[in-house]
Each structure stands twice: as structure tokens, then as C-alpha cells.
Amino acid sequence: MILNKIKHKIFIPTAIVFLLISCTKDEKQTVVTKNNLVMSDEFNINGAPNTNLWSYNIGTGANGWGNNELQYYTSRPENIKIENGVLKITARREQYMGAAFTSARILTKGNFETKYGRIEAKIKLPRGKGLWPAFWMLGSNSDTAIWPQCGEIDIMEYLGNSPTKVFGTVHGPGYFAGNAITKSYTLPNSRFDTDFHIFGIEWDENYINFYVDDVLYNQITPFNVTGEWVFNKPFYIILNMAVGGNYPGAPNSETPFPQEMLVDYVRVYQ
Amino acid sequence: MDLNGKLEHIFILILENNLINKKMKNIKINYLRNSLLFGLIILINSSCERDLSDEARNATFSKTAEIFTDGPVAMGTNFYFPYGPDANNPVGSKFSAWSIDENVSYKGNASMRFDVPNSNDPQGNYAGGILRIDGAGRDLTGFDVLTFWAKASQGVTVGEIGFGEDFYPNKYMTTMTNVSLGTAWTKYIIPIPDASKLLNEKGMFRYSAGTQGTNGAGYTFWIDELKFEKLGTILPLQASIMNGNNITRSTFVGVKSSVTGVLASFNMPNGINQSVNISPAFLNFTSSNTSVATVNDSGVVTPISAGTAVITATFNGQPANGSLIINCTGTYNNAPTPTLNPANVISIFSDVYSNVPVNYYNGYWQPWQTTLSSDFSVLGDNVLGYTNFNFVGIEFSNPTVNANSMTHIHLDAFIPGPIAPGRQLRVLVVDFGANGVFGGGDDTRHSTTFTATTSTPVVSQNWISIEIPFSAMPTLASRSHLAQIILEGGDNSILYLDNIYFHN
Numbered sequence: 001m002i003l004n005k006i007k008h009k010i011f012i013p014t015a016i017v018f019l020l021i022s023c024t025k026d027e028k029q030t031v032v033t034k035n036n037l038v039m040s041d042e043f044n045i046n047g048a049p050n051t052n053l054w055s056y057n058i059g060t061g062a063n064g065w066g067n068n069e070l071q072y073y074t075s076r077p078e079n080i081k082i083e084n085g086v087l088k089i090t091a092r093r094e095q096y097m098g099a100a101f102t103s104a105r106i107l108t109k110g111n112f113e114t115k116y117g118r119i120e121a122k123i124k125l126p127r128g129k130g131l132w133p134a135f136w137m138l139g140s141n142s143d144t145a146i147w148p149q150c151g152e153i154d155i156m157e158y159l160g161n162s163p164t165k166v167f168g169t170v171h172g173p174g175y176f177a178g179n180a181i182t183k184s185y186t187l188p189n190s191r192f193d194t195d196f197h198i199f200g201i202e203w204d205e206n207y208i209n210f211y212v213d214d215v216l217y218n219q220i221t222p223f224n225v226t227g228e229w230v231f232n233k234p235f236y237i238i239l240n241m242a243v244g245g246n247y248p249g250a251p252n253s254e255t256p257f258p259q260e261m262l263v264d265y266v267r268v269y270q
Numbered sequence: 271m272d273l274n275g276k277l278e279h280i281f282i283l284i285l286e287n288n289l290i291n292k293k294m295k296n297i298k299i300n301y302l303r304n305s306l307l308f309g310l311i312i313l314i315n316s317s318c319e320r321d322l323s324d325e326a327r328n329a330t331f332s333k334t335a336e337i338f339t340d341g342p343v344a345m346g347t348n349f350y351f352p353y354g355p356d357a358n359n360p361v362g363s364k365f366s367a368w369s370i371d372e373n374v375s376y377k378g379n380a381s382m383r384f385d386v387p388n389s390n391d392p393q394g395n396y397a398g399g400i401l402r403i404d405g406a407g408r409d410l411t412g413f414d415v416l417t418f419w420a421k422a423s424q425g426v427t428v429g430e431i432g433f434g435e436d437f438y439p440n441k442y443m444t445t446m447t448n449v450s451l452g453t454a455w456t457k458y459i460i461p462i463p464d465a466s467k468l469l470n471e472k473g474m475f476r477y478s479a480g481t482q483g484t485n486g487a488g489y490t491f492w493i494d495e496l497k498f499e500k501l502g503t504i505l506p507l508q509a510s511i512m513n514g515n516n517i518t519r520s521t522f523v524g525v526k527s528s529v530t531g532v533l534a535s536f537n538m539p540n541g542i543n544q545s546v547n548i549s550p551a552f553l554n555f556t557s558s559n560t561s562v563a564t565v566n567d568s569g570v571v572t573p574i575s576a577g578t579a580v581i582t583a584t585f586n587g588q589p590a591n592g593s594l595i596i597n598c599t600g601t602y603n604n605a606p607t608p609t610l611n612p613a614n615v616i617s618i619f620s621d622v623y624s625n626v627p628v629n630y631y632n633g634y635w636q637p638w639q640t641t642l643s644s645d646f647s648v649l650g651d652n653v654l655g656y657t658n659f660n661f662v663g664i665e666f667s668n669p670t671v672n673a674n675s676m677t678h679i680h681l682d683a684f685i686p687g688p689i690a691p692g693r694q695l696r697v698l699v700v701d702f703g704a705n706g707v708f709g710g711g712d713d714t715r716h717s718t719t720f721t722a723t724t725s726t727p728v729v730s731q732n733w734i735s736i737e738i739p740f741s742a743m744p745t746l747a748s749r750s751h752l753a754q755i756i757l758e759g760g761d762n763s764i765l766y767l768d769n770i771y772f773h774n
Contacts, residue, residue, distance in 0.1 A: 164503050
């Protein structure tokens, strides 16, 4: 008798919950569904990254890659290797070629470039002040069109002293560096350094949607940018972990080293 | 038995639901629905576990999160207990330090107010105490932090804020030390080291605030919205025991030692590493040699045979820094029990007689003294333990002792280590003279030397019962104002003393 009564009542609260879920998705954004996998690296073969897809940036770049970053990027297995099904980018505190830290940065430039698509990676991030890992893209004409004219899409940027927050950003002419178009996403009940999370964009003509796991948290369109829209052309993918620099500041005594950025996969759908 | 217990549990919940229904008849219908849903979920969960083959499950307690919002929440009637007097605070916490302030709040219409008294307040020179549930404890396993909002009347550092203290047994305490409060409301987060152990907790909050940082001037701070939460954004890092050091302790069978200096650090949502002082029971302990010493889940070590055992701990599955190394030298050999009638004795240190007031059993006289104290107790027998012994002074000058009716001094000494040829042990008795204080030109003393060749020989591994008649102390001019006994002749090894008294 009692059971029947309760069974009857359960539909009302269930309906309320359902409504709440519906509300969170009701953001009036253009959502595309791209399911055709055109590129993936699952990082399943131990050793160095696949050279048919990835190349390295080596060294300190000009002015620490433009940001006064402190690391020297290498291609050594100490800084980058595939092991146990994941790509490991390892930042180390060590004197190397005049730098105080080493790390790695790989890119698909010339090997895989895409205009539009769903570009996503599953990544477990590091911890500690001064660590600045990113999963991002630059316009394929980056050698001829001076940044920020070439365009930059930061699918995920993260600071190791802010373990629950990531940023999705675009840079272009008239909106770059401190004036870039950006939005952060904060995990409500978890951290980015304790588990893998999926970071992605859904990108098509005149819009870029940013998501973390199953949460779409931003859409950027030509209407949002304060300059020319430079994202209707091919871009290449970059994975790196910077140490120090203008944005994160230098590591401190509590920053543990070495620290790893673990990438389970990178996938692109059209 | 198991089945019965669960059915009863379900039945009570249904009854409660009916009760809520009746009580809420006049209230918004939504509340009624929520309570019914709650009831159903629990009912379904419980129902799924009704197989006879299931393991028995412990009864659970309230999972209430809030401790104080606009008033105490589910704390019962008599829940505030200020700290009483202790060695450093003869009065204890000022009783009226804690109150509910209905004019100040972060949220709602009241907060907890803490008026820290001036250091010269006769009603108590600091504020400190606990909030303990008057009633059944709470199940905190679903939370990972204690949070609150706080501000102060001035920028100030509060010594200790935490939870888990219930005055007995204080098994799972967590304390954040040196909490910096500003004048604007700020949220504070204290991590729960391991909530899975907190099945039935009554100690919801503890604090201790003095005026060490304000030159003795009192101040006020407020705490509001005090509650447990599940954030999911706290990363446990490492713990340490013995403050991260490897501490060696020489001991005997049955003489218990405790793991102390337990800290755990956590990476907080703002990226800062926060360290808290925690009870040993949050860690898991291991003895490297359980035939030498065992360790219980509260970090209490019991030596059971001669040998060495290293006590280490893990926290969150990771090894903790530091260790406690137990060197058990075997069964303790008690000093001979005194047999004299108490009427014939003035006792300085014994478990058999009442001791006169003693200023100290180790004066740490600088600059030459190396002797450290490591007093211990074996099954109720208290012993003065000295390590790095070169000399040590025992003083009983307040008041001085009139031993005119006494004829001898007695003390028992034990040297556990080997004795080099010619090793001396000197016993000095000091009288402070008519003025009753040190110095002033009227102090006299006599030193009696014992060596391997004296009639009371200095030996190793055996109690040396020393008896010296005052008649054999010619340079002690008086025994009306005896005030010190000094032991000399150490070689920086270990010395135990017991049963120090004057007698006739």
C-alpha cells in the first residue's frame, strides 16, 4: 500500500530533474555533430611520437616562445614519449642548454592541417605553480602571416596552480594576448590533475564551440571578436607544456618536479 | 539478524515519512513530495540489499552537514565546552568568549562571535573550546572538507581552528594552525584527511585563539555558515609522522610510545598546499618487526621483546615521511621498592611516598649541561630518565626542605650502558642557607663520589642503591634549607633515577 503510493508520487520529482537538465543545454548555440573520424592518434605504440604526424619545436624560441617561458623544449624521451597507451610530456627542473627547465612541444604542422571539424583530446593535467600546458592550434599560414594575423585557437590552456579551471580562447588581429576572446570553465566537483578529461572544439564556418567532457561552455562567432575573423581556413594542432613565463609566473618551491601532461588521444572528426 | 536489522531500518524510515506528511499538511506541497522521494530512494537502496547472504552493515548516523547557519544546527542543548585550565593557562579559556551575534552575519541573520580577551583578563587569558554534539554523532563519510566564512575586528592570526575534538577519545582530530583572518568575510576550507573513518563524530568544531600576535590586546572574530561539504577538488598529498624525522626511542617491554607530530598536506582548489595537524588514527601504521613491537590504529606502540622495530605509516596509500624507531632493551628491571614508613621519609621522587614540591627534575643548566630528560613509566612505576647525561640538577627550593630530623639521603641509580674503568657518579646535596635562596654567601654543599671500587660500586645494568649519611657530608654545613640534589660524572650516556628521598 505504502509502496504503491510512493511509486505514484515519484514522477513529479523526476520531471523536475529532467527540466533542470534541459535548462542547462538551452543556450541558443549552433551545435553541429561531426562523427566522421578523419584523424586520430591513440598513442598506443611505445616510444617516440609518430613522425608522420608530429614534429618537434626544439629550444627556447625567441624570448621564450614570445612569453618569456623558462623551459628548453627537447625531443628526448625524458621530456616526451609514449608509454602504456598515453603520450607523456614531462617537465623537469634541470639545467639544460642554459635553461633551468626542460619540457616538450609537438605539432602537426605540414602533416595534418584541418579546416573545421571536431578536434578533441583526452588529457590528464599536471599540478603546480608555473606549469602551463596547452592543447591548441595555429593557422597553417603561420610562417607567412605574422601572429596574430594567422589566428590561434586555444582549445585548452591550464595553469598548474589553478587545478579546477581551464581556458578556451581565440587570438586574431585586434584581439590577442591580453585582449584575446576567452572564457574559462571550472570543474564543479573535481580537478584536472586527478583524472583524464576531454577538451574539444566544434568548429565550422563562422563559429567555434568549446567544450570540456560533455559540457559545452562557450561559443565564439565573428560577432564576438573585435577584429577580422581569421578562422575559415586550415589550422594545425600543438601539444605542449610550458614552464614559467608571463602568464603563469615562475614555479615556486612547492611546484613538484617532474610533472607530466598525459594525453590519451587526439581525435579529429569532420 | 542482519535481515531483521534492515527491515527495522526501513520500517522506521517509512514511519518517519508518515510523520513528516502529517506535520507538513499545511505547508507547501513541494516539501511533501521531496520527503516522499527521499523516502523512496532509501527504501529502494535498502531493498536491494536485503539478500540473506549480504555482509552485515553498521548502523549509520545522521549525515547532516551544517553546524552553524543562523544558529547551531542539530547540535543539541549543551554543546559548547570551553577549554579548562592547563599548565600554561591557570584559568582556562574565558567562558563567555563564544556567543551568537544576531547583528553580524555573512548570510542570514546571525553568526558565531568569539571575543578573545586581553591577556591580563582575570576571567581567562585566551579563547578556546569545542562544539560537541549533545546527542548521537554524525556520519561524515560523504564529505571532504569543513568550510566556514570568517572575519575579524582586525587582521589577526588565530592559532588553531579544526574539528574532531570531543574531549574523549579525540581519536580523529584535524587542526589548521595559524589561520589568518582579515576584516572582510572570507571562506576557509579545512580538508578532512580521510572521511571514510568518520562514521560517528561528535566533535564538530574546535578553536583556540590568543593574543600572542596582538601584544596582549583582545579582538573579536566571527564565523558563519560552518558546515561540512563535498567539494571533490581537494587533492591529498603527503603526510608525515614525528614531524618528518626518524626518531629513535630506547624503551622497555610494556612501555608504550605514541606516534606524534602527524601532519598531512593537501593541494587546495586555489592551488595552494595546505597542511593540517591530524590525529595519528587517520594513518595506517606498520611495525617492521611485530615480534619486537606492535602498533595499533591510533599509533600507540607496545614493545613486547628486546630488539629494534621501525614504525612507519601510510596515508592515502602513500608512505608518510618520518618514522619512530623503537629500540627495546628488554624487560625493565624495577628499582627496589622502598619499605620505610612514610613518617620516616621526605620524598623528592618516588611512587611510594608523597613527594614534596619540586621545581624541576632537570634544570637544563646552561651552558655546560648536555643532559636531556626522557622520563618514562613502566606499568605505573615512574622513572627519571636522563640521556646525554653529563650532570643534572634537581631543585626543590619552594619551599626548601628542612631535613634536620633525617639522617640519610637515598637514591637508586641505573646505568644501562657499559661503564668505562674509573667511571664516577657524584651525588651533591646543596643547602641554600638561612636566606633560603640560591647564593648570598650562605649556601653549602657536599659531593660524594662513587666509582667501581667504592663500597657501593658503580655498575652497569643493575640498580645502584645509594645511601649517604649526612654525617658523611662534612662540607654540608646545614640541612635546614636543602634545595638541590645534583648528579655529576656522566659520560653522555643514559642514567635512570628512582626513589630519591631523605630518611631517618
